[in-house]
Structures are given as C-alpha cells and as structure tokens.
Amino acid sequence: MDADTFAAFIEQLNRFVRERLVAAEARLEALNRVPDDVFDEMREMGLFGISIPEAYGGAGMNVSQYIETIRTLSWAAPGFRAIMSINTGMVCSALVKSGTEAQRAHWLPKIAGDAIASFGLTEPGSGSDSAGLQTTAVREGDHYILNGTKRYITNAPFAHIALIMARTSKDNLPKNAHISAFLMPMDTSGVSVGKPDKKMGQSGSQIADIIMDNVRVPVDNVLGGEEGKGFQVAMQSLNNGRLSVAAAATGYARRILDSALRYANERKAFGEPIVNFQLIQAMLADSEAEIYAAECMLADACRRADAGENILTKAASTKMFASEMCGRVADRCVQIHGGAGYLAEYQAERFFRDSRVYRIYEGTTQIMQLVIAKQMLREFAG
Ligand SMILES: Cc1cc2nc3c(=O)[nH]c(=O)nc-3n(C[C@H](O)[C@H](O)[C@H](O)COP(=O)(O)OP(=O)(O)OC[C@H]3O[C@@H](n4cnc5c(N)ncnc54)[C@H](O)[C@@H]3O)c2cc1C
Numbered sequence: 001m002d003a004d005t006f007a008a009f010i011e012q013l014n015r016f017v018r019e020r021l022v023a024a025e026a027r028l029e030a031l032n033r034v035p036d037d038v039f040d041e042m043r044e045m046g047l048f049g050i051s052i053p054e055a056y057g058g059a060g061m062n063v064s065q066y067i068e069t070i071r072t073l074s075w076a077a078p079g080f081r082a083i084m085s086i087n088t089g090m091v092c093s094a095l096v097k098s099g100t101e102a103q104r105a106h107w108l109p110k111i112a113g114d115a116i117a118s119f120g121l122t123e124p125g126s127g128s129d130s131a132g133l134q135t136t137a138v139r140e141g142d143h144y145i146l147n148g149t150k151r152y153i154t155n156a157p158f159a160h161i162a163l164i165m166a167r168t169s170k171d172n173l174p175k176n177a178h179i180s181a182f183l184m185p186m187d188t189s190g191v192s193v194g195k196p197d198k199k200m201g202q203s204g205s206q207i208a209d210i211i212m213d214n215v216r217v218p219v220d221n222v223l224g225g226e227e228g229k230g231f232q233v234a235m236q237s238l239n240n241g242r243l244s245v246a247a248a249a250t251g252y253a254r255r256i257l258d259s260a261l262r263y264a265n266e267r268k269a270f271g272e273p274i275v276n277f278q279l280i281q282a283m284l285a286d287s288e289a290e291i292y293a294a295e296c297m298l299a300d301a302c303r304r305a306d307a308g309e310n311i312l313t314k315a316a317s318t319k320m321f322a323s324e325m326c327g328r329v330a331d332r333c334v335q336i337h338g339g340a341g342y343l344a345e346y347q348a349e350r351f352f353r354d355s356r357v358y359r360i361y362e363g364t365t366q367i368m369q370l371v372i373a374k375q376m377l378r379e380f381a382g
Pocket residue numbers: 118119120121122126127128129151152153154155199207357360361362363364365366367370
C-alpha cells in the first residue's frame with residue numbers, strides 16, 4: 001500500500017478504535033464474541049484482508065504496515081484482533097508463501113472477504129513439541145482421509161476454513177517431512193467443533209477443539225500441492241504470527257500505561273495525587289521505556305522482513321520481549337491502582353488477565369529462548 005494511503009488508513013483506524021471498538025468493549029465481554037455490527041464495520045474497513053495481496057482482493061500491506069495496523073488496533077480489547085488475526089497472519093502467510101497459484105486464487109479472496117480462518121497445529125498431546133502431532137492424513141485415490149483432534153484453536157467456533165497440519169507418514173522423517181498442511185473447509189462431513197473453552201482473559205475471542213473423523217479432503221487441498229512441506233509452512237507462518245502477537249502486546253501495553261497514568265493523576269494519598277510520588281513515577285517510566293524498546297524491535301524486525309531477510313530469531317526475540325514486557329506493564333498498572341487494581345470493576349484487572357496469554361501462544365517464552373539460543377549456537381559453531 002502506498003505511504004499516503006496507509007497514513008490516511010491509520011488515522012481512520014485510530015479514530016475507529018477509540019470511538020467504536022473501545023466503546024464496544026463491554027458488549028464484547030458480555031456476548032463473548034465481536035458484536036455483529038462491529039464485525040461488519042471491521043470487514044467493511046477491509047481489516048480481514050490487510051496483508052493479502054491486492055491481486056487477490058486484499059489491501060496489499062507490507063509487513064511493516066500490517067504490523068503497525070495490528071499495533072494500532074490493539075489499543076482496544078484483544079478480542080477484536082483475534083477474530084481477524086488468523087486470516088491476516090498465519091493462514092494468509094502460508095497461502096502467499098507456500099500455496100499453489102490455484103490455491104491462492106481460490107482461498108485468498110475468501111479470507112480477505114467473508115471467510116473466517118483457523119490454524120490447526122496444537123493437539124491434546126503436542127503443543128511446544130509441534131512435530132509430535134498425531135493427526136493423520138491417509139491418501140485414498142484423489143482424497144486424503146483426516147483423523148485427529150486439534151486443541152485450543154482460535155476462532156474454531158466461527159471458522160469457515162482451517163489450515164490443518166497432519167502427518168502423512170507414520171515415522172518422524174528428517175526435517176519433519178512427515179507433516180503436510182491441508183486446506184479444510186469447516187463444513188466438510190466429519191468435522192466437528194468442541195464446546196468453546198472457558199479462558200482466563202481475552203473475552204470475545206473463542207478457542208475450541210476441532211475434531212476430524214474420517215474427513216475427506218481433495219488432494220488439491222494439500223498446501224503447495226506437495227506432501228511433506230507442512231512443518232516448514234507452519235514454522236514460516238509462525239514468524240508472521242509472532243510479530244502479530246508482539247504488536248498486539250505492544251499496542252495493548254500503551255493502552256494499559258495510559259490507564260495507569262490517568263489513575264495516578266486522579267487518585268490522592270497523603271493529600272496529593274499519587275503521580276507526585278517518585279516510586280509511582282518509576283513504575284510509569286520503566287513502562288514507557290520498555291514499550292518504546294518493543295516498538296523499536298518491532299520496527300526493526302518488520303523492516304528486515306520487508307527487505308527479505310530471514311527473521312526467525314528477530315521475530316522470536318521481539319515476541320518474547322514484547323509479551324513479557326506487556327505482562328510487567330499490566331502488573332505495574334494493577335499496583336498503581338492499589339486495592340482497586342484487584343477489583344473486576346476496574347480495567348486494570350482485565351488488562352492483567354488479558355495480557356497473560358501473550359507469553360504462551362504462538363510459542364511460549366521458553367520456546368522463544370530455545371529458538372534464539374539455537375541460532376546463536378549455530379552461528380558460534382560457524
Ligand atoms: C488462547 C489460546 C489460543 C491458541 N490458539 C491456537 C491456534 O489458533 N492454533 C494452534 O495451533 N494453537 C493455538 N494455541 C495453542 C498454543 O500455541 C499452545 O498452548 C502453546 O504453544 C504451548 O503448548 P502447550 O499448551 O501444549 O504447552 P506445553 O508444550 O505442554 O508446555 C508446557 C510448559 O513446558 C514448557 N516447555 C515445553 N517444552 C520445553 C522445552 N523443550 N524446554 C523448556 N521448556 C519447555 C513450556 O514453555 C511451558 O511452560 C492457543 C493457545 C491458547 C491458550
């Protein structure tokens with residue numbers, strides 16, 4: 001997207017976030033889903049297709065623009081990002097990088113438009129150890145038969161399509177070539193969705209199991225038209241997903257700090273606003289500096305991605321830092337609120353619960369540490 005159009009879009013989005021999304025947060029929470037009128041407005045703004053190339057009906061944003069959009073959107077409650085995050089993040093990235101031309105032409109306009117997507121990697125027995133997944137895909141003529149369960153799948157209750165990672169070989173092959181990726185319409189016979197899980201935070205975003213019982217998927221739906229590329233697809237898509245989580249955490253941290261600063265100005269103790277106390281100022285200053293650091297990391301990682309660099313460790317570092325940072329900022333916000341910070345009546349409590357998952361999904365902090373260290377050791381060994 002050209003720079004002027006993008007600047008105008010961000011200005012419009014900023015207004016939309018503050019005037020419409022923040023105002024709709026109570027309804028998001030009460031309904032535990034994005035209200036239909038807000039969902040329609042998000043779609044009309046083209047938010048579901050921001051990262052999808054223009055040729056396929058999207059806005060054609062580069063990585064920097066896409067991530068700035070997510071950061072801007074994430075001033076509002078995280079449930080609003082979640083409903084479009086899989087379309088614009090992992091599934092779009094997988095199709096653009098690894099889909100065949102026919103697959104891109106068929107699926108990208110759908111996910112830029114009115115189809116909600118899910119990404120199915122995690123299973124009851126495998127999360128961090130994603131290559132250990134047990135869902136099977138067995139070829140039978142011009143179809144594959146899928147059997148297995150995917151767990152904690154974002155948007156599963158609303159999804160129209162899912163990108164499912166399944167094993168096409170019983171053995172764990174070198175470079176994880178036992179895994180393939182399948183584009184699976186959710187209305188295929190044999191697909192069912194479990195009851196949405198009750199979560200700690202992030203109301204409005206729903207996760208559930210996707211259960212596959214002898215699901216027949218045409219061979220044309222193997223991503224990239226080839227077996228054995230699924231793990232690579234998943235890992236490449238996660239780079240993009242990790243930057244999106246980092247942007248979400250950074251954008252939300254700005255909102256949380258704003259709330260802490262407002263409260264510190266309003267609340268009085270010992271006859272004066274608590275913001276006058278230097279120990280309160282220290283918490284505000286630490287938060288400001290850490291948010292700025294995450295913003296700089298995001299900008300650098302995105303610039304490198306747009307320049308075609310492999311950003312595996314930069315995306316992992318940024319995701320790890322931004323998600324941990326958001327947790328610290330949310331914790332300080334509770335502290336600055338004192339007793340009020342522990343009450344559901346104030347937003348600080350919700351911020352604290354909402355921000356916790358950024359350190360867990362799309363690779364836990366420990367897995368990010370392993371990704372970064374592995375690359376360091378490889379480079380050290382020459
Ligand atoms: C709200 C939410 C939404 C999600 N959405 C999706 C989705 O859309 N699609 C999807 O596929 N998945 C999704 N997930 C799953 C998520 O990505 C996994 O929960 C996450 O990757 C961790 O896997 P796990 O839960 O199996 O934990 P485990 O892998 O069991 O890890 C448990 C603990 O052990 C640590 N650990 C594991 N291995 C190591 C190691 N080698 N060294 C050191 N420590 C280790 C972990 O860091 C963690 O602290 C979602 C999860 C949540 C909570």
